Amino acid sequence: MAYLHQYDYIFAIGIIFAALDAWNIGANDVANSFATSVSSRSLTMKQAMCIASVMEFVGAMSVGARVADTIRTKVIDVSQFENEPSILMLGMTCAVIGSSVYLTIATKLGLPVSTTHSIMGGVIGVGIATLGANGVHWGWDGVAQVFAAWAIAPGIAGCFGAIVFLITKFGVMKRSNPIRNAFISAPFYFFLTAALLAMLIVWKGASSKIDLDDGGIAGTIVGTGAVVSLLSILFLLPYVYRKLFKDDWQLKWYHFVLGPLLLRRPDPPPRPENVADVVDYYAGHLTRDELDAMRASQAGVPPDPEKNGPQHVGPVSDVSSDEAQSHGRAPVLHGKAPKDSSQNIPPRPTGPWYRPAVAWWLFQRIVFRGVEKDVVGSQSHDRSFLAKNIEDMHARASHFDNKAEYMYSFLQVLTASTSSFAHGANDISNAVGPFATVYLIWSTGELNNKTPVPSWSLAFCGGCLVIGLWTYGYNIMRNLGNRITLHSPSRGFSMELGSAITVVMATQLALPVSTTQCITGATVGVGLCNGDWRTINWRMVAWIYGGWIITLPCAGILSGCIMGIIINAPQWGNAL
Incomplete structure (x- = not known):
């Protein structure tokens, strides 16, 4: 009161x-x-x-x-x-x-x-x-x-x-x-x-x-x-x-509750080529050799094999794929920046705001727009003053x-x-x-x-x-x-x-x-x-x-x- x-x-x-x-x-x-x-x-x-x-x-x-x-x-x-x-x-x-x-x-x-x-x-x-x-x-x-x-x-x-x-x-x-x-x-x-x-x-x-x-x-x-x-x-x-x-690619995240019983699972069939084993934690981050090869390819200059090791003639993605697989990584394609994942939200339906379909779209737009952002992609492809030469910085690690x-x-x-x-x-x-x-x-x-x-x-x-x-x-x-x-x-x-x-x-x-x-x-x-x-x-x-x-x-x-x-x-x- x-x-x-x-x-x-x-x-x-x-x-x-x-x-x-x-x-x-x-x-x-x-x-x-x-x-x-x-x-x-x-x-x-x-x-x-x-x-x-x-x-x-x-x-x-x-x-x-x-x-x-x-x-x-x-x-x-x-x-x-x-x-x-x-x-x-x-x-x-x-x-x-x-x-x-x-x-x-x-x-x-x-x-x-x-x-x-x-x-x-x-x-x-x-x-x-x-x-x-x-x-x-x-x-x-x-x-x-x-x-x-x-x-x-x-x-x-x-x-x-x-x-x-x-x-x-x-x-x-x-x-x-x-x-x-x-x-x-x-x-x-x-x-x-x-x-x-x-x-x-x-x-x-x-x-x-x-x-x-x-x-x-x-x-x-x-x-x-x-x-x-x-x-x-x-x-x-x-x-x-x-x-x-x-290499049990059929394993689901919730199977961890089985604990020691997982050791009795039969061996899985061969993993399909398009199925990754784990998340590629270095996707979009080039090594020094990969970055030099990409820039040489963009400039039309063949990469130096003594500096970068054996390289494939062709798109940079081929070089990155071989290098990535040697580190237990999935192939990485480099090029344009990824699209903003907020585009996963469909376009606005026609009609007034109180129409159920429009109201549901507005709800999705408000609630999920922030979490649909590609944070990692925007970090890797930033070209602002505060993030100049970010590819060189990552390549040194x-x-x-x-x-x-x-x-x-x-x-x-x-x-x-x-x-x-x-x-x-x-x-x-x-x-x-x-x-x-x-x-x-x-x-x-x-x-x-x-x-x-x-x-x-x-x-x-x-x-x-x-x-x-x-x-x-x-x-x-x-x-x-x-x-x-x-x-x-x-x-x-x-x-x-x-x-x-x-x-x-x-x-x-x-x-x-x-x-x-x-x-x-x-x-x-x-x-x-x-x-x-x-x-x-x-x-x-x-x-x-x-x-x-x-x-x-x-x-x-x-x-x-x-x-x-x-x-x-x-x-x-x-x-x-």
């Missing part, structure tokens, strides 16, 4: 812009988290959207924070508003407006930014407009942590991502028989990954207090890793053995055995899913925090240092997040991934695990990090281990880093100007 009825309009405006803020979290923050999985082809766009939607929403509703700081007590002195709670209500509304408007612009421009830092910038602007610069906590316990995060998060995540990838690269992928090595090492990777992700959920995702002592937490972490490793041995390894070692890469696609799905769960459990409540303050003051007229976050607001913002992810998440995804460096499952898994390790450590050490900055730093760290420094698109990295730097001031200026204009505006009857 509302207490401050005279401010119903402020509450209504807060709801609208909180929805826009949550929409942008889905379109920006969640999208950049799944860009790695989609870019490496471990998940299709639709699979990523479904997993992210479920895990984010469940994380927010199940173990999400039920109590949030009055965003943020670390940024402004909330006690200054004890006698004027309605001013804080207005201020938090302005903070949400500034944050959501900035995020909308950043998402449109393809800038992956931290939504937590955006709302913090909005609160800083409100604090300066109402209390002055001295009313903002600029020290290490406040805003200084955000500036430190710009260097801390990417650097640490890049180091951990590089370490994981180098172990994988030289311990598995570069050794003789990489498929066997990947198969044997899979249970260890599953144990390590599951244990680390259990830490992520216990320490970061579960914001509510978990009543476990140190021994209980250690047992939970080790036990989770052991159980997941055992499940991989019982169910995943028999499935992979049949698919990779027995090593290409590993495609079947060995297949093993890491399962690990990447595990890391992406669990990180999404932790993100929904932790970051949603941070974004809802200002709106929760608005709701508390509007409904009770009181001001507390701790603001309870009602479940309906988590559900409301979680739903808006899912809508943002489905409708516009592709725009951020296609700006990341292969536009920064070449992606594959082994690389993507290393990036996501390096990011998760950083978040776990930072949570325990109370260091301020952003998942956006962690995954970007891990991507750069792994990319540097791909080959030389030119395997990284430094233009795109600078573009992303610039977006981080301007987040606080831009959101702060927007919210501060709105707040300053409102509280200093002339009033009817009191104007001069």
